[in-house]
Amino acid sequence: MKVLIRIILGAVFALSSAAKLSSLESFELYIFSFGYAGFDLCSVVARLIVIAEFLLGIFLVFNILPRLTKWLTGLSLAGFSIFLLWRAIAGDAESCHCMGELIDMNPAQSLIKNIVLILLLAYVWNHDGRITKHQVPAAAILTALSISVVFLAFPPDFYYRGSSESRDLSEEAFRPVADSLGLSTGRRVICFYSGSCDHCRHSASKMAGIINRHSLPKDSVFVLFMQTHENQDSVATSFFSESGEGLILPYDYLHPVEFIPLTNGSMPLVVLFEDGNMVKEYDYLSINEKELAAFFSDQSR
Secondary structure, three states: OOOHHHHHHHHHHHHHHHHHHHHHHHHHHHHOOOOOOOOOHHHHHHHHHHHHHHHHHHHHHHHOOHHHHHHHHHHHEEEEEEHHHHHHHHOOOOOOOOOOOOOOOHHOOOOOOHHHHHHHHHHOOOOOOOOOOHHHHHHHHHHHHHHHHHHHHOOOHHHHHOOOOOOOOOOHHHHHHHHHHHOOOOOOEEEEOOOOOHHHHHHHHHHHHHHHHHHOOHHHHEEEEEEEOHHHHHHHHHHHOOOOOOOOOOOEEEEEHHHHHOOOOEEEEEEEEEEEEEEEEOOOOOOOHHHHHOOOOOOOO
16 A cells, blocks of 8 residues: 555656656746746746756656665655645735646645645655665666756756847837837837737736836836737737736737738847847747846946
8 A cells, every 4th residue: 555655756756747748848937936036046946946856756656765765755745845835824815836737726725735745755754665776877867858858848048048039120120110119218128929829928918027126117117019919909918818917018010911021920029229229139938037127227328
């Protein structure tokens, strides 16, 4: 019975890891939304959590380094439970991404799940069972493989910055549009989105986190939507409420016939302008938090 419980515990950890990995963008944005660290660091932390959960799950299932694994499992459950209790007390009813997007659980629900797992862990605590041979080499190989696979198959966004540069916006075609919208003076960040684009929604969440963390001037960040619905205002309202932590930014929209030639069909784009001249362009993967913060900093320009 205790062997079965240990395997179930391990399977839950492995499933949680796989669920987070399948919606990794949402998980790293969730970590970033708290504003305690930059997006690049949050991306690394998200992957390390996925790796740690997977290794704990596999080690539990195959009984590798059982005493150490149980201690680490207990500490991780305790740590996550403290975090979940904090979020539950704060009234957070949104998904905590504990099971990725596979199972939508709020902090209170996930805390109950963790309490059950802690009780199951306590039940098997003194049961070692049949221990896998060559434990240390097996643990080292699994750890190295897990780190390699996650970081190579799902590299953080900053991996792409040095190898690619976005140049999709037609600056000449955009100038009359910028003039008509009053965007040709001062420092501006203009985001080109479609309300139905998942990458645009993730970019909006990333941008909201950057704006909030660095207290960037919201009236200098403008969103230009490709019009996809007759009532585009309702689409924009929904977009801001569901993406970007509810941060509503100044916006307007263009018909696809006008919008698509501006961006060469690419979305999302985040473009820095100063007095109507393009300073920098980012695509979905290359958004650079430090450069965006520095763009509005008088000390750095």
